[in-house]
Amino acid sequence: MAKRLQRSAPTATRGESGDFAAPSSATNKSGGRVSAQLVTEFTTQLATLSAAGIPIVKALTILEGQTRPGPFKQVLATLVEDVSAGTALSEAMAKHPQCFDTLYSSMVKAGEAGGVLDTILNRLAAFREKAATIRAKIKGALIYPAVVAVVAVAVVSAVIVFVIPKFEEIFDSFGAELPSITRLLLDTSRFTISYWYVVFGVPLGLVMGHFALMRRGGPYRYRVHKLLLRLPALGVVIAKANIAGFSRTFGTLIEAGVPHLDALSIVRDTTGNAVLVEGVEQIRKVVREGEGIARPMGESGVFDDLVVNMVDVGEATGELDKMLLKVADAYDVSVDRRIDALFKVIEPALLIIMAVVVGFIVVALFMPLMTIMSQLSAGG
Numbered sequence: 001m002a003k004r005l006q007r008s009a010p011t012a013t014r015g016e017s018g019d020f021a022a023p024s025s026a027t028n029k030s031g032g033r034v035s036a037q038l039v040t041e042f043t044t045q046l047a048t049l050s051a052a053g054i055p056i057v058k059a060l061t062i063l064e065g066q067t068r069p070g071p072f073k074q075v076l077a078t079l080v081e082d083v084s085a086g087t088a089l090s091e092a093m094a095k096h097p098q099c100f101d102t103l104y105s106s107m108v109k110a111g112e113a114g115g116v117l118d119t120i121l122n123r124l125a126a127f128r129e130k131a132a133t134i135r136a137k138i139k140g141a142l143i144y145p146a147v148v149a150v151v152a153v154a155v156v157s158a159v160i161v162f163v164i165p166k167f168e169e170i171f172d173s174f175g176a177e178l179p180s181i182t183r184l185l186l187d188t189s190r191f192t193i194s195y196w197y198v199v200f201g202v203p204l205g206l207v208m209g210h211f212a213l214m215r216r217g218g219p220y221r222y223r224v225h226k227l228l229l230r231l232p233a234l235g236v237v238i239a240k241a242n243i244a245g246f247s248r249t250f251g252t253l254i255e256a257g258v259p260h261l262d263a264l265s266i267v268r269d270t271t272g273n274a275v276l277v278e279g280v281e282q283i284r285k286v287v288r289e290g291e292g293i294a295r296p297m298g299e300s301g302v303f304d305d306l307v308v309n310m311v312d313v314g315e316a317t318g319e320l321d322k323m324l325l326k327v328a329d330a331y332d333v334s335v336d337r338r339i340d341a342l343f344k345v346i347e348p349a350l351l352i353i354m355a356v357v358v359g360f361i362v363v364a365l366f367m368p369l370m371t372i373m374s375q376l377s378a379g380g
Contacts, residue, residue: 033071034071034072034098036128036132037132038072039100039128040125040129040132042063042067042076043121043124043128044122045063046060046063046121047117047118047119047121047122047124047125049062050117050118050121051118056083056089057080057084060079060080060083061080064076064080072099075096078092078095078096079092079096082095088109089108089112090105090108090112091109093105093108101270102266102270103249103253103270104124106253106258106262106266107120107123107124108120110256110257110258111256113257114257120256123256124252130332131245131248134244134332137339138339141339141340141343142343144347145343145350148347148351152350152353155358157200160189161189164185164186164361164365165193167365170369171186171368174372176368176371176372178368179364181360181364181367182365182367182368184364185360185361185365210224217274222275225274226274233342233345234342237335237338237339238273239302240334240335240338241331241335242271242276243303243307243331244327244328244331244335246267246276247307247324247325247327247331248325248332249267250263250324251321251322251323251324251325251328253266254320254321255321260293261284261288264280264283264284264287265284267280268284276302279301280302282296282300283297292312293320294308294309294311294315307327310323310324310326311323311324
């Protein structure tokens with residue numbers, strides 16, 4: 001079966017994230033968005049119909065008929081038309097990379113070549129569900145810290161722009177002598193009000209520029225991804241997530257019967273981490289010369305010894321796909337634990353930082369107020 005798939009897969013567009021990510025909502029050629037969950041449900045249903053012995057054209061027609069009007073229904077209608085005209089399902093899907101990426105169409109092609117399309121579709125659906133679950137966990141863990149950070153910035157900005165000037169008027173009316181901490185706060189408020197476009201515009205411009213450069217790729221993207229891998233605590237999480245994504249994708253492709261070189265090309269083109277892309281390309285070049293995978297994996301500097309040793313054993317025993325999937329499962333668990341531990345530290349740290357900032361403002365404002373109250377009491 002592997003010999004039937006010697007043609008290299010087409011190059012896919014890489015995402016913006018720094019690591020492997022679950023399939024996300026896509027925009028098809030008509031401009032509408034197709035959710036990843038919708039594609040996953042379609043995959044599961046198509047696998048069930050195929051396993052029941054229903055011809056692929058009829059199965060696609062059934063699924064197209066029960067799909068709600070929208071972009072994905074249009075895609076399915078095109079699939080029915082192409083497959084009815086004699087086009088292979090994998091080739092028809094490859095025409096819609098926004099819905100069916102390189103990994104998807106390559107696995108379907110392997111299933112068609114081996115006559116096990118229903119099995120491959122079930123594996124593909126399971127793969128997508130697992131990836132979506134991982135992304136959902138990460139997003140869920142990020143929500144609380146993100147909300148706290150946004151609220152803190154909004155509250156402090158409102159206080160600096162609207163509240164502190166009122167206090168400055170009170171201080172000026174009483175001619176109070178202001179301590180250094182209060183003068184610093186008042187100077188910050190005046191600067192923010194006078195140069196609001198700098199205070200708020202520069203960070204916004206930097207963020208927009210960052211995302212634009214990341215989307216463009218090149219040296220900047222590579223340096224950012226390399227820096228992320230070197231961050232304390234977070235770098236380890238990102239590295240393990242990359243390894244888990246690589247192992248699951250590569251293992252799933254090999255299990256489906258995709259040749260190693262084609263599988264490595266697909267993995268390279270479907271990961272968003274520039275450092276891992278470079279490492280996988282180095283591995284692919286060595287494997288193309290006829291060598292095994294374990295040695296270049298170790299030399300790439302991207303994979304740790306545990307992964308390299310398990311791949312070495314997998315190659316020796318002929319169970320490389322199983323070893324890679326075991327690595328993926330183990331590292332997914334490790335990533336979950338590290339993320340939980342990391343955010344248990346981040347959440348209280350954010351609260352402490354917010355408390356320090358608010359405390360600074362309160363002390364700076366109330367110190368001169370206490371002085372004014374003392375003067376009024378003495379004068380009375």
